[in-house]
Amino acid sequence: MSSEQDLLSSERDVEVEPDEDALPVEELDQETRERRDAALAHVRKLGDPVLRASAVEVERFDDALRTEIERMGELMVDALGIGLAATQVGVLNRVLVYRVHAEDEIAALVNPVIEWSSDELETAEEGCLSLPGVHVEVERPARVRARARDAAGAELVVEAEGLHARVIQHEIDHLDGILILDRISREARREAMRSLREARDGETADTEAPARVVASDASPA
Numbered sequence: 001m002s003s004e005q006d007l008l009s010s011e012r013d014v015e016v017e018p019d020e021d022a023l024p025v026e027e028l029d030q031e032t033r034e035r036r037d038a039a040l041a042h043v044r045k046l047g048d049p050v051l052r053a054s055a056v057e058v059e060r061f062d063d064a065l066r067t068e069i070e071r072m073g074e075l076m077v078d079a080l081g082i083g084l085a086a087t088q089v090g091v092l093n094r095v096l097v098y099r100v101h102a103e104d105e106i107a108a109l110v111n112p113v114i115e116w117s118s119d120e121l122e123t124a125e126e127g128c129l130s131l132p133g134v135h136v137e138v139e140r141p142a143r144v145r146a147r148a149r150d151a152a153g154a155e156l157v158v159e160a161e162g163l164h165a166r167v168i169q170h171e172i173d174h175l176d177g178i179l180i181l182d183r184i185s186r187e188a189r190r191e192a193m194r195s196l197r198e199a200r201d202g203e204t205a206d207t208e209a210p211a212r213v214v215a216s217d218a219s220p221a
């Protein structure tokens, strides 16, 4: 019965964008939820100063970098996120990973720079693994072109639109110490902080493990 109660008490989740592959949180099986919680415990949350730091350019494309990218990809997938920046796991390298659709391969961008963005803007809801329980409408350029390197140091040019463009911009923001809270109105921020507090209170009420997050996001970045 207790698993049923867990299901009932799970917060109804709102995704960044409807994705048929993503299951609502209450439909996740126990193992998936445990894996998600374990991964989220490695993700730095608001209040950790590293989230406000600027990451530095990667100069060595070595095994350590590839290991770091692999680990970030695993954490992102386990946490049910669609993107993750190195700063979110306490690493000050300009590295991000993302996977917009479940069937895609995990993409990694090293030293990404947005070299063009459209004048056309789009507003959509975003979540963030570092801000459990927070979902806010964020306005961003609808299309971007980013230049970066891959894990081996080869040059990449990525043209993106829709959720793909959004995730790249969200993660590059992280590398500059910028959070979605900085891209919304003061009023929306106040409401977001309230959601964050509620998620935190739920967490301490629910479990003794301090790093565990109960209210969570299905497709945050």
Ligand code: NI
Binding pocket: 127, 128, 129, 130, 170, 174, 220, 221
């Ligand atoms: Ni984020």
